[in-house]
Amino acid sequence: MVEHLDTTTEPAIVEQVHAARAAGSTLAIHGGKTKDFYGNPVQADAELDCSIHRGVIAYEPTELAITVRAGTPLAEVEALLAEHGQEFPFEPPHFGERATIGGMVAAGLSGPRRPYAASVRDAVLGVRMLNGKGEVMDFGGRVMKNVAGYDLSRLMVGALGVLGVLLEVSIKVMPRPPGRITLIQEQDQASALASMQRWAGQALPITGTAWLCGRLHLRVAGSEEALSETQRILGGTPVAAAEADAFWTAVREQRLECFADEQALWRVSVPPATAADVIPDVELIEWSGALRWLKTELAGVTGSAVKPRRYGASAVSAVRANDRINDAGDVDAGAIRPWAAAAGGHATLFRAGASTPRPSDGVFAPLSPVVMRLHQRLKQAFDPDGLFNLGRLY
Amino acid sequence: MSRIPDERPLNPKPEVISELRRLLPAASVLATEAELAPYECDGLSAFQQRPLVVALPETVEQVQQIMQLCHRLEVPVVARGAGTGLSGGALPLADGVLLSLAKFNRIIAIDPANRSARVQPGVRNLAISEAVAPHGLYYAPDPSSQIACSIGGNVAENSGGVHCLKYGLTVHNILKLTLVSVEGELFEVGAEALDSPGLDLLALMTGSEGMLGIIVEVTVKLLPKPERAQALLASFDSVERAGAAVAEIIGAGIIPAGLEMMDNPAIRAAEAFVHAGYPVDAAAILICELDGFNAEVSVDVMRVRELLLGAGATDVRTAADDAERLRFWKGRKAAFPAVGRISPDYYCMDGTIPRRQLGPVLNRIAELSAEVGLAVANVFHAGDGNLHPLILYDANNPGELEQAESLGGAILELCVEVGGTVTGEHGVGVEKLNQMCVQFNRAELTQMHAVKAAFDPKGLLNPGKAVPTLHRCAEFGAMHVHHGALKFPELPRF
Numbered sequence: 104m105v106e107h108l109d110t111t112t113e114p115a116i117v118e119q120v121h122a123a124r125a126a127g128s129t130l131a132i133h134g135g136k137t138k139d140f141y142g143n144p145v146q147a148d149a150e151l152d153c154s155i156h157r158g159v160i161a162y163e164p165t166e167l168a169i170t171v172r173a174g175t176p177l178a179e180v181e182a183l184l185a186e187h188g189q190e191f192p193f194e195p196p197h198f199g200e201r202a203t204i205g206g207m208v209a210a211g212l213s214g215p216r217r218p219y220a221a222s223v224r225d226a227v228l229g230v231r232m233l234n235g236k237g238e239v240m241d242f243g244g245r246v247m248k249n250v251a252g253y254d255l256s257r258l259m260v261g262a263l264g265v266l267g268v269l270l271e272v273s274i275k276v277m278p279r280p281p282g283r284i285t286l287i288q289e290q291d292q293a294s295a296l297a298s299m300q301r302w303a304g305q306a307l308p309i310t311g312t313a314w315l316c317g318r319l320h321l322r323v324a325g326s327e328e329a330l331s332e333t334q335r336i337l338g339g340t341p342v343a344a345a346e347a348d349a350f351w352t353a354v355r356e357q358r359l360e361c362f363a364d365e366q367a368l369w370r371v372s373v374p375p376a377t378a379a380d381v382i383p384d385v386e387l388i389e390w391s392g393a394l395r396w397l398k399t400e401l402a403g404v405t406g407s408a409v410k411p412r413r414y415g416a417s418a419v420s421a422v423r424a425n426d427r428i429n430d431a432g433d434v435d436a437g438a439i440r441p442w443a444a445a446a447g448g449h450a451t452l453f454r455a456g457a458s459t460p461r462p463s464d465g466v467f468a469p470l471s472p473v474v475m476r477l478h479q480r481l482k483q484a485f486d487p488d489g490l491f492n493l494g495r496l497y
Numbered sequence: 498m499s500r501i502p503d504e505r506p507l508n509p510k511p512e513v514i515s516e517l518r519r520l521l522p523a524a525s526v527l528a529t530e531a532e533l534a535p536y537e538c539d540g541l542s543a544f545q546q547r548p549l550v551v552a553l554p555e556t557v558e559q560v561q562q563i564m565q566l567c568h569r570l571e572v573p574v575v576a577r578g579a580g581t582g583l584s585g586g587a588l589p590l591a592d593g594v595l596l597s598l599a600k601f602n603r604i605i606a607i608d609p610a611n612r613s614a615r616v617q618p619g620v621r622n623l624a625i626s627e628a629v630a631p632h633g634l635y636y637a638p639d640p641s642s643q644i645a646c647s648i649g650g651n652v653a654e655n656s657g658g659v660h661c662l663k664y665g666l667t668v669h670n671i672l673k674l675t676l677v678s679v680e681g682e683l684f685e686v687g688a689e690a691l692d693s694p695g696l697d698l699l700a701l702m703t704g705s706e707g708m709l710g711i712i713v714e715v716t717v718k719l720l721p722k723p724e725r726a727q728a729l730l731a732s733f734d735s736v737e738r739a740g741a742a743v744a745e746i747i748g749a750g751i752i753p754a755g756l757e758m759m760d761n762p763a764i765r766a767a768e769a770f771v772h773a774g775y776p777v778d779a780a781a782i783l784i785c786e787l788d789g790f791n792a793e794v795s796v797d798v799m800r801v802r803e804l805l806l807g808a809g810a811t812d813v814r815t816a817a818d819d820a821e822r823l824r825f826w827k828g829r830k831a832a833f834p835a836v837g838r839i840s841p842d843y844y845c846m847d848g849t850i851p852r853r854q855l856g857p858v859l860n861r862i863a864e865l866s867a868e869v870g871l872a873v874a875n876v877f878h879a880g881d882g883n884l885h886p887l888i889l890y891d892a893n894n895p896g897e898l899e900q901a902e903s904l905g906g907a908i909l910e911l912c913v914e915v916g917g918t919v920t921g922e923h924g925v926g927v928e929k930l931n932q933m934c935v936q937f938n939r940a941e942l943t944q945m946h947a948v949k950a951a952f953d954p955k956g957l958l959n960p961g962k963a964v965p966t967l968h969r970c971a972e973f974g975a976m977h978v979h980h981g982a983l984k985f986p987e988l989p990r991f
Contacts, residue, residue, distance in 0.1 A: 165748045248918075461932055467695065
């Protein structure tokens with residue numbers, strides 16, 4: 104299926120990039136501006152609005168792929184997929200009605216289903232993009248398997264626009280499972296983590312796990328036979344469908360009550376079996392333990408009074424040296440990154456109130472010197488004049 | 498036949514041999530003609546070149562020292578795993594070091610709780626699944642050469658297998674890589690967590706054909722084994738109908754674990770070779786494997802059976818037991834050696850096309866085949882749209898090799914024309930450099946070279962592979978197999 108597409112929007116974007124380059128000015132790329140909160144602040148002379156470049160270029164449901172312009176609203180694309188009984192398997196968060204496909208790919212954020220199906224990055228098949236020289240380039244393709252040249256399309260996922268402007272993306276889609284149920288179990292954090300690990304080691308059609316406030320929510324999707332078999336194995340109390348859907352949307356969109364304040368919110372990505380006491384005081388655990396969210400009063404290192412905290416046998420000794428809990432009993436933000444790193448993961452300051460000071464080394468965990476050098480050289484390779492989204496990533 | 502595609506001027510520096518002997522035990526530096534001979538090609542034996550020297554390090558520190566040495570002397574380095582690659586990605590350079598990772602063959606750690614395993618790059622693909630089987634886990638990508646190919650090579654090529662549609666390629670099934678840079682520094686990309694900060698260098702490294710760094714450790718993701726797998730074998734009297742049946746199954750919301758097609762010449766060759774019980778009069782067969790819960794699989798098998806019959810299948814058989822299921826697969830996996838038995842030579846192509854183009858593309862291939870006068874047998878990862886036409890020819894007949902190459906080039910260009918790609922899973926290597934010129938324009942190729950230079954400014958890592966120079970753009974190239982000269986001919990492939 105092919106829409107009638109406005110043919111003037113791509114040249115308009117290309118023209119703006121050429122003009123900025125000629126003028127020696129810098130650009131902040133944006134779509135629907137729903138994820139402006141994410142990443143470091145951009146220093147730019149002007150904005151490049153990609154939300155004008157919209158429309159579905161190709162969608163043939165039996166090909167399990169869709170090609171759309173980057174400015175197309177995510178909600179419109181998801182509605183189109185749903186009409187054909189399909190969906191994005193990575194359940195992307197929108198963070199606002201104006202969210203676009205380009206923003207979804209540039210931010211690279213996936214929702215509750217990510218560990219059980221795919222990430223945005225897994226599903227991206229190809230991109231059409233502009234580099235810093237204003238050249239339009241196509242990488243990857245619209246087919247499932249493609250090893251012709253470097254995988255530069257997946258490199259764009261999560262790059263937050265620092266390498267170039269996304270014009271079109273081709274994404275793998277999957278059939279929507281015929282049915283789904285959500286089960287709730289009362290469990291403390293440690294036992295919930297143990298349960299999630301046990302089930303993740305079995306071939307079960309789980310599509311979401313969320314532990315908060317002493318309750319483990321489990322979502323399962325599949326055929327009638329698969330649902331009843333899985334429910335028998337998992338146990339727990341089923342939740343009414345509408346209530347369950349609302350809950351998972353709230354998890355995905357961070358509209359749960361625990362997100363509704365101005366505290367700094369940390370996204371901690373760790374190996375799923377990381378013990379509960381290695382990352383203490385979490386609000387929400389997702390992804391069978393691989394994603395944990397916690398909040399701090401302040402986002403930066405406070406240097407405030409520190410009191411020791413007891414750990415179980417699983418704690419890593421490197422963690423202790425950096426362990427900090429302030430007098431109010433809150434986690435000191437400066438402790439979170441060492442905790443995450445010791446567990447084999449990383450921590451991102453995901454959101455913070457506008458007045459909250461950011462960590463001096465940025466919201467993303469620092470990179471090793473070799474990897475940082477590769478980042479700088481890749482930036483140079485795509486955007487030699489430093490046009491796009493300066494400072495957003497590092 | 499030996500074709501050397503490398504365009505670089507040779508710059509031999511024999512002193513690298515004596516320097517290597519200072520870093521490694523004597524038995525780990527090979528430099529005599531007899532010692533070098535086994536390394537002169539990988540699984541694509543049409544291209545042969547002996548390296549200046551072969552180095553066989555066994556520690557990461559030794560790899561770092563070798564890279565530091567080669568960087569200082571500006572000697573090119575080609576990394577090699579098991580040497581089963583099909584596009585010449587591990588073809589040595591006459592003035593280069595061939596860095597064999599064969600001694601990196603240990604499984605370092607299995608982490609059942611996190612469902613991951615840390616393995617050295619020389620570990621065989623199948624050895625991973627065997628080692629983790631006691632935990633009820635397996636490593637999903639299963640290239641047909643999995644009994645021999647190494648995980649490091651799988652990462653370098655982003656290898657697939659017959660279960661890609663449901664379980665993904667190598668890029669979807671690895672978590673972390675430890676690499677040595679061209680300068681000899683050690684670094685990691687990815688994490689044991691599901692994501693890592695910064696640019697997705699893990700994705701970039703996967704399928705980069707040894708051009709960006711030397712892989713010294715791979716952390717793979719493991720999956721729990723499904724309760725049951727079941728396979729169906731459907732016969733069709735036309736390839737179009739078989740292609741339409743594929744669309745029917747996927748359109749019905751079913752994602753099979755494997756979905757493979759063979760046309761009549763491929764069916765006949767495979768049946769004569771392994772007696773899989775294939776219907777030799779069918780124009781095409783589909784093999785469809787479903788996995789999951791026992792009850793779920795039973796229902797899906799019935800649904801797929803109805804869909805296949807509705808799409809015009811003349812016969813649909815369900816495997817009576819696991820032995821029969823494996824027999825269905827045996828013919829498919831042996832299709833290439835089977836074709837090798839009936840034709841003195843064959844060319845294998847590796848294009849991927851949108852599935853809906855299958856009928857038109859196969860018809861066009863048949864037309865091209867008739868025009869040139871060379872037979873073509875087709876096997877097809879139908880679920881993924883990955884087509885492997887085998888062009889049958891005899892290199893002893895003057896002109897047939899050139900005709901086969903010309904036909905192969907036309908087929909790959911056809912794949913690009915209908916919206917596909919010149920290589921789905923075998924890589925570019927040296928073999929498809931020309932087709933890369935068909936698929937990518939000047940700006941795109943220049944961008945790829947800039948990415949290469951970001952990792953390897955002096956161009957010492959596997960130079961001349963994967964991305965053609967701008968002045969190279971010519972017409973064709975394809976996997977060339979001469980008189981059973983495919984290495985490890987006993988291995989099932991693709």
